[in-house]
Amino acid sequence: MATTCAQVEELLPAYEDGDLSVEETRRLERHLQACPPCRQGLADLRSSWERLGAWKDLEPAPAWRQDFWRNLGRDEERRRLGPWRFLRSRHWASAAMAAVLALGFFTGTWWQGAPVQPTGMAASVLISRDLAEIALASAEPQEAESFLLGEVEGPFSPEILDEALSSVQAP
Amino acid sequence: MDEDLELIERFKTGDKTAFDELMQRHYRSVLNLIYRFTGATGQPAEDLAQDVFLRVYRALPRFEARARFFTYLYKVTMNLCLKERARWARHRSRTVSLDGNWEDPVSPGPRAIPDPAGSAQDRFERREVAGEVREAVMELPEEQRAAVILHRFHHLSYEEITEVLGISLPAVKSRLHRAKLALQRRLGEGTRESLEEARQPEAAG
Ligand SMILES: [Zn+2]
DSSP, X not given: OOBOHHHHHHHHHHHHTTOSOHHHXXXXXXXXXXXXXXXXXXXXXXXXXHXXXXXXXXXXXXTHHHHHHHHHHHHHHHHHHGGGGGGGSSOHHHHHHHHHHHHHHHHTOOOOSSSOOOTTOOGGGTTTHHHHHHHHHHOOHHHHHHIIIXXXXXXXXXXXXXXXXXXXXXX | OOHHHHHHHHHHXXXXXXXXXXXXXXXXXXXXXXXXXXXXXXXXXHHHHHHHHHHHXXXXXXXXXXXOHHHHHHHHHHHHHHHHHHHHHHHHHHHOOOOSSSSOOSSOOTTBOOOOSOOHHHHHHHHHHHHHHHHHHHTSOHHHHHHHIIIIISOOOHHHHHHHHTOOHHHHHHHHHHHHHHHHXXXXXXXXXXHHHHSOSSBOO
C-alpha cells in the first residue's frame, strides 16, 4: 500500500506516541527517509509543541492565602445566616430597614416610629416593606429565631430582641 | 501514602493548617489552569481559583482517596470554568461591552510573569512568541484545548487526563493528536504552503 504525505502527516502524532503497529511504523519511517517535507513536518510537530512553553504562568495575587481564609470566613457566615444573609450585605441601610420592618412584623406592632427605637436608625427606615416581606417569606423559623436572638448583628437593643422573640415563641 | 493524602487526613481531623499547606501546593496550578483554559486573568481568575478551593474545603471531609487528589482538584476546576464561562457569556451578551478579562488571547495578562532581563528586542520577540502561542492554543476547540493544557502545562499523563475530563483513553489521544497537528500548522517553522509545494504527491512506501 502506498503511503501519501497526507496520510503520513495524520499519523505523525501517533507515531510520536509509539502507537503505530510495527508495520505502520516501518512504512512511515521509510517514507520519512525519502521525503524531506514530511521530515520537516515531524520536526515542526515537535518544535511547535516545545514552543508552547513560551506561554508563561500567571503569578498568583500576593495576598491569595489571606483572601482565601477571609472568603472562607464570609462563606461560613453566610451559611450560618441562611436566608438572612442579605442583611449583612454592603447595603447596610436597606438591610437594616428590612430588619426593623421584619421585627415589627414579628411583634405585631408594625413600625410606627414609637416603641422600637434602635439607635442610628433614621426616618429613612420607612419604605422597605417589600424587602422585609421577602426576608420573612424565605426564613425558616429557626433562622428567624437566631436572627432575633442576636446571633446576627443588628442595631437592636437586647430588650427589643427579647420582646420580638417572645412574640415568636408564644403566638 | 502521598503527601496530599496525608494532608487531607490531617485536615479531616480538624487541622486547618493542613488545608493551607494543600492549597500552597496547588493554588498556582489551579490559577494557571483557569488562566489558560478560559483566558481569564487578574481578579476574575483569582475569584475562580478561590471558589475552587472553597468548594474543595467543603467537600474534602467526604473525599475518598480513590483517585489522586490533583485529578479531583483539576476536575473541580474544569467544571467551575465551564460553569463560569457560561455565566460570563450570558453576562457579556447582555451587556455587549467586553471587560477584556475573558478569552482575550492577544493582550498579555496583567500579572503575567515579567520576562527575565534581556535586550528590549529580545523581550519584544519573546512576548511576540508568547502571544502567538497563546492565540494558537486559544483557537483550539475547547475539548482539545483542555487536553493540551493538562498535558503540556500540567504534565498530566494520558491516564490522568481521562480521570480529569471523564473521557476514554482513545478520546484523550485523538484530541491531543488533532491538537498537535493544528498547532504544527499554526506554529511550525515551515509554512503550510511551502510544504505543500515541496511535497511529492505520493512517495514510495
Ligand atoms: Zn511526505
